[in-house]
Amino acid sequence: MTPETTKFQSVNYIEDAPMEENPRSLSAISSDLGSIVSGSIAGKNVETIANAIDASGGFQTGESGQRTTIGGLSIGIQIYDTDQSGAIATIHPVDTGTLFTATSPNVADRMFSFIEFVQQGYQANPMVYLQADDVNVGTIPLSIVQKGDKTALTIDHPATSGGSGIVITHLGDGICGDFYIQNTGAVNPTVRIRSIATASTAYPLSVYNNGSALATIYAETDKAGTYAGYFKQNHKISGSPAHFSRLFQIETDSYSMVWFMSDRTSPDGLLAGAIGDICFNGDGGKVYYCTGSTAWTAL
Numbered sequence: 001m002t003p004e005t006t007k008f009q010s011v012n013y014i015e016d017a018p019m020e021e022n023p024r025s026l027s028a029i030s031s032d033l034g035s036i037v038s039g040s041i042a043g044k045n046v047e048t049i050a051n052a053i054d055a056s057g058g059f060q061t062g063e064s065g066q067r068t069t070i071g072g073l074s075i076g077i078q079i080y081d082t083d084q085s086g087a088i089a090t091i092h093p094v095d096t097g098t099l100f101t102a103t104s105p106n107v108a109d110r111m112f113s114f115i116e117f118v119q120q121g122y123q124a125n126p127m128v129y130l131q132a133d134d135v136n137v138g139t140i141p142l143s144i145v146q147k148g149d150k151t152a153l154t155i156d157h158p159a160t161s162g163g164s165g166i167v168i169t170h171l172g173d174g175i176c177g178d179f180y181i182q183n184t185g186a187v188n189p190t191v192r193i194r195s196i197a198t199a200s201t202a203y204p205l206s207v208y209n210n211g212s213a214l215a216t217i218y219a220e221t222d223k224a225g226t227y228a229g230y231f232k233q234n235h236k237i238s239g240s241p242a243h244f245s246r247l248f249q250i251e252t253d254s255y256s257m258v259w260f261m262s263d264r265t266s267p268d269g270l271l272a273g274a275i276g277d278i279c280f281n282g283d284g285g286k287v288y289y290c291t292g293s294t295a296w297t298a299l
Helices: 046-052
Strands: 066-070 077-081 086-091 100-102 244-251 256-262 278-280 288-292 295-298
Touching: none
Parallel strands: 256 278
Antiparallel strands: 066 077, 077 086, 086 100, 244 256, 278 288, 288 295
16 A cells, blocks of 8 residues: 555544555544545555445445445345345344345346355254244244245255154154144145165155054045045066056064955966965956965955
8 A cells, every 4th residue: 555645534643654565454543433535455446445335334345236234223234236126135133023034136147045054074963953942822943935846845865874864853742743744735745755766675655653553554534535545556466467466465473465456367376375365356356365376266
């Protein structure tokens, strides 16, 4: 910085004060700094910096349209874009309402991820922690609204991960249960599970009950024309004539039973089974039970 004279419009001022060639900061004798009249800071003309500060206290950042304002109770800290005529991010100094808001500009090369956390090492504490202490009325700790055609929440588990995707621990009696989904749509399933795993034990849905509940799975319907359960099997058993499909396998600690479905063909002599297996919808709609190997008898 090489001005001939540096002045401060303040109660005290400095004249003919030499400064460093590359100053890091400025300070004033008075607590009221006032305005810098001439000179340069780190290669930037002081008048240019002064002109970048607008009447509201905001200052121009590196690119056109992007400004930052630090104001009083009505403004808080705000980063906004005059090109888009909207706030990018705002911290509101209010007792009620929203503390922090952020809006990505609707410009292809200026859209951004709002929050990104990366944990490089082990951390026992969660990276994000939310807690609602109001036990009388209650507060929703997290609300997600997706108005587009993308997924609202994505959890990716790479092959190196041995943890669970979601763990819910409920120590009390919830009104709607630990996992509650309300579907108001017309055609979409409430819960859709899709598995492409190749292992025979990689079940798309596994339910384990070690409590005192009367049933592991409970289904109830109270609308005309609906079923308490609906199951569909499209695959025909390989290695046998394409007449039979395997529906269910029921096991205890001692025995196992398989339920088959036929296309109105008798399984006798065609379908391999085990004693006690059942085949529905045989010839004439008959139900068969297996007496061993491919021997079947109609009920």
